Amino acid sequence: MENRSEGLPAEQPVGELEEVAHFHGAMLTGVTVSHRGRIFVNYPKWGDDVAFTVAEIRDGEAVAYPNEAINRTDSDDMANTLVSVQSVVVDPADRLWILDTGSPLFKPTTYGGPKLVCVDLTSDTVKRPGFRAAPMWVPALG
Numbered sequence: 189m190e191n192r193s194e195g196l197p198a199e200q201p202v203g204e205l206e207e208v209a210h211f212h213g214a215m216l217t218g219v220t221v222s223h224r225g226r227i228f229v230n231y232p233k234w235g236d237d238v239a240f241t242v243a244e245i246r247d248g249e250a251v252a253y254p255n256e257a258i259n260r261t262d263s264d265d266m267a268n269t270l271v272s273v274q275s276v277v278v279d280p281a282d283r284l285w286i287l288d289t290g291s292p293l294f295k296p297t298t299y300g301g302p303k304l305v306c307v308d309l310t311s312d313t314v315k316r317p318g319f320r321a322a323p324m325w326v327p328a329l330g
Contacts, residue, residue, distance in 0.1 A: 208227060208245060208248065209227070209245045209248045209249070209250070210248070211229075211250075213236065213237070214231045214236035214237060214238050215231065215232075215234070215236055216229045216230060216231050217230060217231070217232055217274055217275065218230040218273075218274070218275045218276045218277075219276075220276050220277050220278045220284070221278065222278045222282055222284070222309050223278070223282045224282070224309070226244060226309065227244065227245040228242065228243070228244050228245070228253060228276045228278070228284055229242075229243050229244075229245065229250060229276065230242050230243070230273040230274065230275065230276045230286070231243070231273070232272045232273060232274050232289065232292075233271070233272040233292035233293065234272070234292075234293065234294070235293060239252070239259075240252035240253075240256065240259035240270075241259055241270045241271070241272060241273040241288075242254075242259060242270060242273050242276060242286055253307075253312075254307050254312045254313065254314065255312075257269075258270055258314070261292075265300070266290065266298060266299065266300030266301045267299075267300035267303065268300075270286065270288050270305070271288050271289070271290045271291070271292060271301045271302075272288065272289050272290065272291055272292040273286055273287065273288050273289070274287050274288075274289045275287040278309070282309050282310075283306050283307065283308060283309060283315070284306070284307040284309055285304065285305070285306055285307075286304070286305040286306075286307065287304055288301070288302060288303045288304070288305060289301075289302055290302035290303065
């Protein structure tokens with residue numbers, strides 16, 4: 189019998205695992221780390237009780253990010269509040285990109301709900317104009 193593992197890289201530990209937070213309750217679907225080590229997570233509104241849909245981990249706790257106000261969905265101003273964020277990503281320029289499906293509980297979206305939002309991690313502010321995509325809207329199919 190031939191040894192096929194010969195010549196393959198061996199598993200070697202690299203660094204140490206560090207526990208930075210425990211998550212209980214609402215399911216998160218995204219985790220990203222900035223170039224300065226800040227950790228961001230998101231909780232889509234798929235049925236769990238979600239107090240905020242984007243958070244930064246600070247001292248092991250999830251804190252609404254970039255602030256509580258933008259995390260409070262405003263049905264009269266969907267384009268300027270977060271609805272149900274599915275993903276967060278930090279780019280090479282150390283900006284946080286937030287993908288908001290605008291669809292809590294997988295329901296049809298309304299104008300202003302789905303959007304791509306960019307947050308400047310230096311000032312913790314939503315960038316506009318130029319980095320905030322125009323609100324997208326796709327009518328429900330069916």
